[in-house]
Amino acid sequence: MFSGIQPTGDFHLGNLLGAVDNWVPLQDTHDAYYCVVDLHAATVPWDPAALRREVLSMTALLIACGLDPERSILFVQSHVPYHSELCWILTCIARMGELRRMVQFKEKSKGESESVGVGLLTYPALQAADVLLYRAHGVPIGEDQRQHIELMRTLAGRFNQTFGPAFVVPEPWIREEGARIRALDNPDEKMSKSTPRPASKILLTDSPTIIAKKIRSAVTDSGREVRAAGDKPAITNLLTIFSLVTKTPIPELEERYEGTGYAAFKVALADAVVDALAPIQKRYEELVSDRGEIERTLADGASRAEAEAGATMADVRAKTGLGPPA
Numbered sequence: 471m472f473s474g475i476q477p478t479g480d481f482h483l484g485n486l487l488g489a490v491d492n493w494v495p496l497q498d499t500h501d502a503y504y505c506v507v508d509l510h511a512a513t514v515p516w517d518p519a520a521l522r523r524e525v526l527s528m529t530a531l532l533i534a535c536g537l538d539p540e541r542s543i544l545f546v547q548s549h550v551p552y553h554s555e556l557c558w559i560l561t562c563i564a565r566m567g568e569l570r571r572m573v574q575f576k577e578k579s580k581g582e583s584e585s586v587g588v589g590l591l592t593y594p595a596l597q598a599a600d601v602l603l604y605r606a607h608g609v610p611i612g613e614d615q616r617q618h619i620e621l622m623r624t625l626a627g628r629f630n631q632t633f634g635p636a637f638v639v640p641e642p643w644i645r646e647e648g649a650r651i652r653a654l655d656n657p658d659e660k661m662s663k664s665t666p667r668p669a670s671k672i673l674l675t676d677s678p679t680i681i682a683k684k685i686r687s688a689v690t691d692s693g694r695e696v697r698a699a700g701d702k703p704a705i706t707n708l709l710t711i712f713s714l715v716t717k718t719p720i721p722e723l724e725e726r727y728e729g730t731g732y733a734a735f736k737v738a739l740a741d742a743v744v745d746a747l748a749p750i751q752k753r754y755e756e757l758v759s760d761r762g763e764i765e766r767t768l769a770d771g772a773s774r775a776e777a778e779a780g781a782t783m784a785d786v787r788a789k790t791g792l793g794p795p796a
């Protein structure tokens with residue numbers, strides 16, 4: 471299995487509950503590849519020195535969340551050049567209409583499609599290359615990535631049909647709860663790294679005071695009942711977060727906070743989130759100060775990933791007539 475996360479922007483509770491929390495147990499049951507996708511961060515303008523810092527910091531956070539470089543392969547996308555090579559081949563077999571239809575392209579280009587960088591249009595082909603290089607069967611992700619997995623399935627199928635079977639056609643692995651954690655200040659939106667509003671998200675590095683403040687000011691629904699329901703998107707979102715961080719079923723929480731009103735519920739939720747993040751934050755602080763160790767971990771991850779990706783690319787080159795003759 472394969473999954474990735476961008477190094478830029480704020481690592482938030484949605485990333486943890488929708489993706490990374492799922493990644494941890496899969497290390498024991500699967501050949502797991504986890505990638506810090508820095509080439510994806512280049513789809514918008516970037517600062518080179520800041521990007522290197524963010525890659526190290528994201529790696530430290532992932533290890534603090536439970537990724538173990540002994541039990542999985544943790545690496546940086548640009549350290550394995552095969553990602554860019556396969557991306558080009560997949561870009562050439564992708565159709566313009568397929569890429570233009572991507573919801574994330576439409577949202578991010580916001581009608582300015584003539585002036586945004588081309589990478590914003592073509593990065594789903596890079597994402598397809600990321601997964602297909604490792605012949606991954608499953609991609610554990612949040613709901614927002616479903617359409618991209620559909621595209622990678624199409625590209626894998628098209629390549630296999632045109633040139634002969636080189637790729638596994640991967641499945642999205644999306645957990646039921648937590649697949650779409652919503653913005654605290656607007657439950658119609660997902661919690662997102664690129665949203666500039668601090669009140670919309672809880673960061674993994676937020677202090678207890680900030681966490682309490684953000685949860686206290688989270689929007690709620692009309693009424694005062696702590697209940698998950700279609701017409702209560704804000705409280706359902708908070709209950710989902712509570713349930714996932716404490717591993718308590720939602721009905722049990724509904725019963726516990728019946729009649730207490732939103733204020734008491736929010737205080738308890740803030741405490742639960744602070745408790746869940748405290749060990750991650752402690753471990754992160756220890757890890758992030760040892761830059762040399764993180765760099766050694768990533769170098770080892772890249773060389774293990776490169777061996778697998780290289781075998782796939784040898785097959786792809788042979789099938790497509792590209793690369794030096796064998």
Ligand code: AQP
Nearest residue numbers: 475476484485488489611612649650651661662663664
């Ligand atoms: N709100 C969310 N709920 C559940 N899962 C989520 N993911 C992201 N947001 C939520 C999952 O986290 C993984 C890493 O995603 P990312 O690095 O693309 O982060 P992001 O927050 O999605 O970043 P952006 O800037 O907002 O990018 P776009 O707009 O491209 O999504 C993925 O598995 C993702 O599903």
